[in-house]
Amino acid sequence: MAFLDGIRVLTFTSGVAGPNAGRLLAQSGAEVIKFESLQGGLDSFRFFSPDGDIEASPRLVEANLNVLSAQLNLKSPKALELLKELVAKSDIVLDNFRPDVMPRLGLGYEDLRKIKEDIIVIKMPGLGSDGPKAKYGSWGTTVMAYSGMTALWNHPNQPHPIGTQTVYPDYEASTFAPMIALSALLHRKRTGKGVFLDLSQGEMTAFLLGVSYLQAAVTGKDPLPQGNDRPYAAPHNAYRCQGEDRWCAIVVETEDQWHRFCDTIGRPELATDPRFATLATRRANLGALDEEIGAWTKDHTPHEAMEILQKAGVPCGAVQDGRDLFHDQHLRARGFVHEIDHLKLGHVALSDIPIKTGKKGINLPVTNSVLGQHNAHVYGQILGYSPSQIAAWQEEGVIK
Template sequence: MSKQHYPLDGITVIDLSHVYNGPYATFLMAMAGANVIKVEPFQGEHLRSRGDMGGAALPFAMLNSNKKPVTLNLKTEKGRELLRELVQRADILVENFAPGVMDRLGLGADELHKINPRLVYGSSSGYGKDGPYRDYPAMDLVMQAMCGVIDSTGFADQPPVKSGAALCDFMAGIHLYGAIMTALYERERTGIGRTVEVSMQDATYASLASNLGMLHARGDKAPARTGNRHGGLGISPYNVYPTTDGYVVLNCPGDHHFHSVLDVLGRPDLKDDPRFVSRSARVENFEAVDELLESWTRTQSRNEVARLMLEKKVPCAPVRGLAEVMQDENMHARGSLQRIQHPELGEVVVPHSPLVFEGSTRLEIEPSLPLGASNDEVYGTWLGHTPEELQVLKTEGVIS
């Protein structure tokens, strides 16, 4: 069998990032074949060090498969010099420190490009490096508030609610991956790397398109929150409906979808009802639409509703709990979710990359490793430092 090839074979990434957005970008690189060296302080990156509080061990394992973890004390000059050695051989560096941190360490993009002009330097922060909010601290919850996610989530007559998902972090991570890959493509043509940056605020804005569209159309009359209805109140039916054993969601973007719904409900006589004859009419009469659907869904199980609707090609799904989603047969069949034996966590379900490269089988998932597990491999075998030199670095508090 011929050797498998992956898009980022031969690319080395220095990953200084922590928690979600940077580590997700570098996870995508690792699963595309890149050699990702995860550089952490002695106490571990922030997500790893949350593990003792419960709930963080699995997220760390999810985002750090196929990476080589090393420890490095960047507060020492020898630690900074060791990072420069890594950068000399690297293609990409990723960090998501607050703006200015790397410059204060003498490791900013300009300085590192003097060492390696081919380096693609990727940076992510909450608000970006050059706006008036530059120095504001930012985490996903804060960004959800600033971006309008919280204000647009929930029901109009109730307080706003944060998204259950860490939307802003992962939006930024996906965009950061895209920016770095774009710069890497440019470098292959020009031979020169560049700095790219992504702010969480910038990356999240476009996801509110439906809500922004309603604001543009209705101005002050636009409701801030629409519950489970369409964010732009432009589609009906579009809602969460109760069943005998839970809930389903249903979305009818076109008239033919709604005609199929009426067939499932056994009410084809309503196809010419003026309240339902067009999408605009259904939006104006959304309460009647929802009442019609709900009177039927309440008599059915969620899976039966989904089965009948999907047979008619109506977008519909049961509202599933996370335990169900973790066992999703489609994602496991595709290999995008996999069960692995983790040396610290036992059997766990972790994601593979959503990016599928046809012609190459998915890389085997290598479980996330303990803090500093790759020190000898990276600093010794790869950089060429002798065991004696490594011992001195450990004694001097440069590596742990």
């Protein structure tokens, strides 16, 4: 039995944050129905396919695993009626539209509450549902810039900000939204009350910088980028290894680890070298320290260095890329790398959800969402309309 068996979620999502949130709820067992329309209402990630085929966007496929697909043209009044009938039979409504879109359609929280009093509504717009910048459009990387993350994610003393090229906030928001959804479900179960949750992705990204913001608040000064360095460890950096652009990360947090590290790389004299004998002196001589370490790592592959050092009780990890992760035997042993067969993409490896529990309440990833594939289920089985009525609505552009 999956955890959320019996829970129904209606979603209006595009990109990564919203769809991936739907995927998490769907793999947890909820019946998650995603609504799109060929009348200008497709997930923008459908256009990320190499040949324009809206069913062949790899990003879309992974972000919407296990989610059911239904069509609904929100520009049609009849469609809005159908949607309201569905809301009456659902637990959660989730969207990542701009915040004014749903209220304008008469589908704001107060409207939905009139249909189903204990409905849980989750919105996850870039900068939140109210306020002077509520209508601002955003993508993950722009949210990251706004949140302070881009300014702080860099090596020290660089000429311009870097950040990460990934849409980092989307993935964090996509976990955050199901988390608050579960809090709302537990709350509803205990009080009988629904709730309106307004998750600002900009705030959520800053929430992942709590120490930096506290530093700014307490000292009145902006913290600066630290790169791979941390005040409580040395070494604490990435080191160049054998191979093209290959690296490993090494962290020494205790004096005991430092001695073992020096012995293991065959340089016991470094442990007592006055430049490196204590954390304070190592931190005062980071350049020289990194040079000594790099002289050892350059003759090892990242995985060799990791195995040697971990065996000796020193924290080390290869800087793995997508290829390494694909082949990672530990991740394979844990079932995290999962392979599926997709109609258009063929055999595809992707990541499963990183939550393991004794009860195994999370379903395996499956791909089943060709646009509109579940129209009959949604309008026929859930709402009870006949195939001919559904066909008529398809003809009229209501279900399109």
